[in-house]
Amino acid sequence: DVQLQASGGGLVQAGGSLRLSCAVAGFTFESDDYVIGWFRQAPGKERKGISCINIRNLNTFYTTSGKGRLTISKDYAKNTVYLHMNSLEPEDTAVYYCASGSACGSQAYLYDYWGQGTLVTVSS
Numbered sequence: 001d002v003q004l005q006a007s008g009g010g011l012v013q014a015g016g017s018l019r020l021s022c023a024v025a026g027f028t029f030e031s032d033d034y035v036i037g038w039f040r041q042a043p044g045k046e047r048k049g050i051s052c053i054n055i056r057n058l059n060t061f062y063t064t065s066g067k068g069r070l071t072i073s074k075d076y077a078k079n080t081v082y083l084h085m086n087s088l089e090p091e092d093t094a095v096y097y098c099a100s101g102s103a104c105g106s107q108a109y110l111y112d113y114w115g116q117g118t119l120v121t122v123s124s
Helices: none
Strands: 003-007 009-011 018-025 034-042 048-054 060-062 070-075 080-085 096-103 110-116 117-122
Touching: 003 096, 003 110, 018 034, 018 096, 018 117, 034 070, 048 070, 048 080, 060 070, 080 096
Parallel strands: 009 117
Antiparallel strands: 003 018, 018 080, 034 048, 034 096, 048 060, 070 080, 096 110, 096 117
């Protein structure tokens, strides 16, 4: 079974940084053709994609809200995808999820497996 586990959330002041981790199990990390996407869901709002990486060709994608402040990367040795977030703002407060699918996109329905989410709270 494919399993994803997101971690690394916490409380951070505005302007600060965080690195979220998505540990992936059930895929052969460096050879299978799949993508890992990051989504976030603020209270009372829909879940939105913010970044994605293709594990095979290493292409990365960012939505408008993430460009310039987010960096997605992977560590083959640890079967983990990271999301580095800089210059955080209170509006970034949300539960962040990682998910796997066959192609990058910002729509949640494109992804088959989901991690449990990690809460990021940005104080002003």
